[in-house]
Structures are given as structure tokens and as C-alpha cells.
Amino acid sequence: MATKPTESITILSLQKLSLGTAEPQVKEPKTFTVEDAVETIGFGRFHIALFLIMGSTGVVEAMEIMLIAVVSPVIRCEWQLENWQVALVTTMVFFGYMVFSILFGLLADRYGRWKILLISFLWGAYFSLLTSFAPSYIWFVFLRTMVGCGVSGHSQGLIIKTEFLPTKYRGYMLPLSQVFWLAGSLLIIGLASVVIPTIGWRWLIRIASIPGIILIMAFKFIPESARFNVSTGNTRAALATLNHIARMNRSVMPEGKLVEPVLGKRGRFADLLDAKYLRTTLQIWVIWLGISFAYYGVILASAELLERDLVCGSKADSEVVVTGGDSGESQSPCYCHMFAPSDYRTMIISTIGEIALNPLNILGINFLGRRLSLSITMGCTALFFLLLNTCTSSAGLIGFLFMLRALVAANFNTIYIYTAEVYPTAMRALGMGTSGSLCRIGAMVAPFISQVLMSASVLGALCLFSSVCVVCAISAFTLPIETKGRALQQIK
Secondary structure (H helix, E strand, O other): OOOOOHHHHHHHHHHHHHHHHOOOOOOOOOEEOHHHHHHHHOOOHHHHHHHHHHHOHHHHHHHHHHHHHHHHHHHHHHOOOOHHHHHHHHHHHHHHHHHHHHHHHHHHHHHOHHHHHHHHHHHHHHHHHHHOOOOOHHHHHHHHHHHHHHHHHHHHHHHHHHHHOOHHHHHHHHHHOHHHHHHHHHHHHHHHHHHHHHOOHHHHHHHHOHHHHHHHHHHHHOOOOHHHHHHOOOHHHHHHHHHHHHHHOOOOOOOOEEOOOOOOOOOOHHHHOOOOOHHHHHHHHHHHHHHHHHHHHHHHHHHHHHHHOOEOOEOOOOOOEOOOOOOOOOOOOOEOOOOOHHHHHHHHHHHHHHHOOHHHHHHHHHHHOHHHHHHHHHHHHHHHHHHOOOOOOHHHHHHHHHHHHHHHHHHHHHHHHHHHHHOOHHHHHHHHHHHHHHHHHHHHHHHHHHHHHHHHOHHHHHHHHHHHHHHHHHHHHOOOOOOOOOOOOOOO
16 A cells, blocks of 8 residues: 655745745844944044144143232232232133133033134134233132133033044043143243233233134034034934044045934933942042042142242242332232242243153053053152252152142043043043033142242141142042943944
8 A cells, every 4th residue: 555755745835945944134234333334434534634633722721720820929029919819820820720610521422512612712702802901809809710711611622623533543642732831821820921921911922812702613514423423313413523533534434324323311410320320420530539639739849939939848038028108118928029030941841741651651542541641640649749848959759749730630631541441432422521520629729739838837738739639640540430441332
């Protein structure tokens, strides 16, 4: 009895079924993100122009901040100011910086980095020019406070640079921006040595306003951040910007369509204190505050040591007490001592120190990482603050000031890079703004330590600076996130 060929029929049926249900595979369209485009386009002519123009914001900021250090002896004599009144000028500048740093950070995350940068420069240039016509000490303090408000928006230049640079170049190009701060500091000290003795401090302020006005006209060559544009849903503008950069760099764009999630909630303060970033944010704030306290402490302490000839904790014997009044009665006493040419030379030498450690700082940032590099330089800063009290020659004092300026500049380099890298696009400007704001609390306190406490106890002031640096070194070492080699985050 013959059996049915069931097996062959089953195989045949399966083959027919398989052939009948097969469907052609649809190819998914290629997509890319801004991060992909930035990395594919690479580094080129656009980034060089970006580095020069946005880096020059540091020249303007340095000139406006350092201006107080070189003008302080003059206004002390002209308006017969006491120590606390001279310190108050610097404190109020940083108070304005602190308040508006948060405001500009919020606005930059919501309305764009480029717009806020332009507004801040227009604001700063306008009030800086008005300062040169200040009829009294009160007006001078108010107008310099307004300048501080404007200068607080200059950090948006760094954010624009960070958001356009490929990952592997950020650790090299951003520290080099210190060259511009150095140039601004040297320029204002050099101008002061020539202008103040001849045509006065008011003309120094007017001349110092010129670079900011020139730079405003150069901003039109730099576009709005592509990362910001895609975060607001303006993909067309972001794509146009990326294509422009590719043409300038003679490079190519990635294939496909630009796709990024639209970030509806941007620039919210609550995001900084979200569980994911809470510890990072708090430690960053401590570090920013301490670095600024140390940085401006060094600058003002340098001027104070030179102006008062405070060496080894001793006070100069020859104090000039300014008195006035028609009746011949003595007014409130103040110390009046104008900078000599040798004092300006010492300030220039110590200022050059800001770039002395730049090569080592770049190596540390890129090979040791941001956290370890910062903790090492902060620890060394603490040590050199203590060494500043060592009884030594004038050359030795200049050497210690030189190293301190080099270390505090390296600290600022590293924390600027880390803060710009650690936060996502939706809160990057706010993260930088709030950090800059907390930073100014340290800058506001520094004048009273450098210009008031140091007059009473040099060792006490230097120990305080050193202790703060130790706290910052520990905080830097224990930061929870390392950003070395990490792509910029678009969303939380």
C-alpha cells in the first residue's frame, strides 16, 4: 500500500508561502545631528575666525576689569577716599556682574547667545564711556556697576566657541583664549603708564572703550549657535549655518537630514538642581567662587603690595595723608601714592605670568583630564599664596606674583572649559551664567581682603586666600563627571 508524499508537499507549500509573503525592504533615510555635522566638518578657517573674534571678547573684558586696579590710586587721591571706599568700587562692579550674569544666562538659553552677546557689548561700551565723565565718587561707582552688568554677558562668546568646536579641539583651543585676556591686561597697564601721567584717568577710560566698539562691528561675521537653533526648532537656520561653515572650511556635510529633538523647556534654573546635576552644580559653584576670590585677590594684592610697599608683613613708613577743605581742617585721611614706572613694570611682568603655564595647562587638561588638572593647579595656588609672605627681595616678590598669576589663570581656563562642557545645550548658558554669578561673590569679597585686611595683617589675608584654594582643590578632585573626550550633550 503506497504512502502519500506528505513531506514533499509540505516543503513545497512552505516554499510557496515564503515566496508569497516576502516584501521588499524599505531603506530608512539617513539622518545626522549637529554634533555629527560639527565633527564631520572638522576644524578650519571658520574656527580660526571664530577664535579671533570671540576670543577678542576677552581683551575687552580684561581691560574693563583691570581698569579698576590701575585707576584706584588716582581716584583715591582725587576724591580723598579711604580703603573701604576704594574696595567698594571693585565690589560694586562685580555686584552688577553677579546680578546680570544670571539674567543674561537665562535670556541666552531662550533667545540666543549671539543676541545677548551683542546687547552686553553695547551696554558695556555705553556706560564705560559715561564713566569717564563721572563728576563724583558716587557717580563713578554707579556707572562702573553698570559696566559690570554689561561685561557679564561676554561669557556668551565662550559658549558660542564651545558649541562650534569639534570635541578633540576644545581642550586645545579654549585654553589659548587666555592669550586675549593677557593682551587686554597688558594693554590697559601699558596705556595707564602713558595716559594717566599725561592726560589723566578719564582719557584712559575713553581710550579703553575703543576695542569694544570695534569688536561690535565684527560680530556680524559670526552666526548664531547651530546647537541653539536646533534646540528651538529652527532647523533651517542651523542647517544654513553648518553649510556655511563647511564651505568656509572647504569640507563636506554629512549625508542625510538634520534631525534634533526640539527642547521646549530651556534655561530653567530648576534643571541645574535636578538630581542628575545637583552635586556637579554645587561643587562647580564652590570652585568658581574660590577661583574668582583667588584671581582678583592676586590682582588687587599685587597693586596693594606695590602701592603700600607691604613686604614681610611690614607697612611702609612714608604714608601720605591727604587733607583738604577751605578752612584748612583735615578731612578723612587717605593713603595717596601714585604708581611709579617701576610699579607698572612689575604689574606687566606678573601679568605675563598668566600665559606662562598655558602649555602645561593644555597638556594637563587633555591628558590628565579636567578634574585632576584643576585640583593640582588649585593646590599649587594655595602654596604660592603662603610663599608670598616669605621675606624676600623685590625680584623674589615679583617671581611669586608671576607664578600666582600663572596658576590662577590656569584655574580659570580649566573651570571655564569644564562648565561649558558638562551641561547640555538646554541649560549651558544658564549653567555658565549662574557659575559666573557665584564667581562674582568671590570677586566682591576679594577687594576687602586685599585692600583692607591686608593693610592690618598680610599673613592673615594670605592664609585666608590659601585656605579657600585648598577647599577648591578638594572639590575639583571629587567632581562626579569628567568631560575629557566627551561629546557636548544636547539633552539632559
